[in-house]
Amino acid sequence: MSALSGKVQTVLGPIEPDQLGITMTHEHLTMTFECCYFSPAPGDETVSQAPIQMKNLFWLKQNPYSSHENLLLLQETNAVREELHEYRKAGGGTIVENTTQGIARDLPCLKQLAKDTGVHIIGGAGYYVDATHSEATRKMTVEKLTDIIISEVLHGADGTEIRCGVIGEIGCSWPITDSEKKVLQATAHAQTELGCPVIIHPGRNPGAPAEIVRLLQEAGGDISKTVMSHLDRTIFDNGELLEFAKMGSYLEYDLFGTEMLNYAYNLEVDMPSDSQRVKALAFLVQEGYEDNIVIAHDIHTKNRLTKYGGHGYSHILKNIVPKMLRRGEKGMLVVYVKVSTFEIGFVRRIRMVLVRDRSKFTRGIRF
Numbered sequence: 001m002s003a004l005s006g007k008v009q010t011v012l013g014p015i016e017p018d019q020l021g022i023t024m025t026h027e028h029l030t031m032t033f034e035c036c037y038f039s040p041a042p043g044d045e046t047v048s049q050a051p052i053q054m055k056n057l058f059w060l061k062q063n064p065y066s067s068h069e070n071l072l073l074l075q076e077t078n079a080v081r082e083e084l085h086e087y088r089k090a091g092g093g094t095i096v097e098n099t100t101q102g103i104a105r106d107l108p109c110l111k112q113l114a115k116d117t118g119v120h121i122i123g124g125a126g127y128y129v130d131a132t133h134s135e136a137t138r139k140m141t142v143e144k145l146t147d148i149i150i151s152e153v154l155h156g157a158d159g160t161e162i163r164c165g166v167i168g169e170i171g172c173s174w175p176i177t178d179s180e181k182k183v184l185q186a187t188a189h190a191q192t193e194l195g196c197p198v199i200i201h202p203g204r205n206p207g208a209p210a211e212i213v214r215l216l217q218e219a220g221g222d223i224s225k226t227v228m229s230h231l232d233r234t235i236f237d238n239g240e241l242l243e244f245a246k247m248g249s250y251l252e253y254d255l256f257g258t259e260m261l262n263y264a265y266n267l268e269v270d271m272p273s274d275s276q277r278v279k280a281l282a283f284l285v286q287e288g289y290e291d292n293i294v295i296a297h298d299i300h301t302k303n304r305l306t307k308y309g310g311h312g313y314s315h316i317l318k319n320i321v322p323k324m325l326r327r328g329e330k331g332m333l334v335v336y337v338k339v340s341t342f343e344i345g346f347v348r349r350i351r352m353v354l355v356r357d358r359s360k361f362t363r364g365i366r367f
């Protein structure tokens, strides 16, 4: 049995699961999203190139991917540090930092942030979407990719001794490319060896999550320890959602705080509001999937930081959970953010539990 079995591996070393506290399962603290720059609409070129300023904040909220400056979260470590202090004050304990190879993962920065703030930070192994794969990565065999992912968890990543505690976010486009398929196979093989969790970024098509789960299953992956991210912008039909939920992965609604009229990467998508996200979760709970739900903000651009008028890393704790609790008082649903059992480096059951029977839980949010 691995020495890590039953522990969670943070950037400062292994800890016991009961030390985690409230955990956001999908955030970024330092990264670049330049891979996904989206040209501005005609007429918006000037605002797109302007520095971030008050009068442009609404435009940025609607067009976050059309400003180069906005994509450079890695320039905001001081602001992120302040936010992590706030996150602790708001009751937060841990952040799973999903930045993988291709979007400027910076484990030394994560280690320093963990030391400075006391927030437990878990780093992510593996590769983001094909558009960020190097030629060398594209040429690698599945075996080589597997070895690299395993090494990032067991020995350290990016030339450091800082170890990742989860595999992901593993990036997939739609349709899934050949290079991404190899990375998915390697992910499943590494998971089999390590017993750790996997976090997936699916392409923007309702069929993408199920296709990815099938590929992972064929390669021997453990779907019960796999998180499917970004469901809030991917599956909209309740019937399709239930079909996917039956496959057994964690169901992640991780874009809390993101509200926009036109979602640049897929104009067919109506990005939900936070209220609609809460309703989607209530539906999943009603259908018996409360143990599979995980939530987060997936902050990956500057405009979502409080420094730029954004919601920050404490939005769920400060605004979303109280809303759910208020709805609970009206006889609807009560929400608890609850952390229970973990396995090596993973959050086997970091979960947000929505329960109907309020009498079972009298102290509000608790662990």
Ligand SMILES: CCC(=O)NCCS(=O)(=O)O
Residues within 6 Å of the ligand: 028, 033, 103, 201, 230, 233, 255, 265, 298, 300
């Ligand atoms: C790196 C952060 C990330 O991939 N976030 C998801 C953005 S979106 O696909 O939901 O637009």
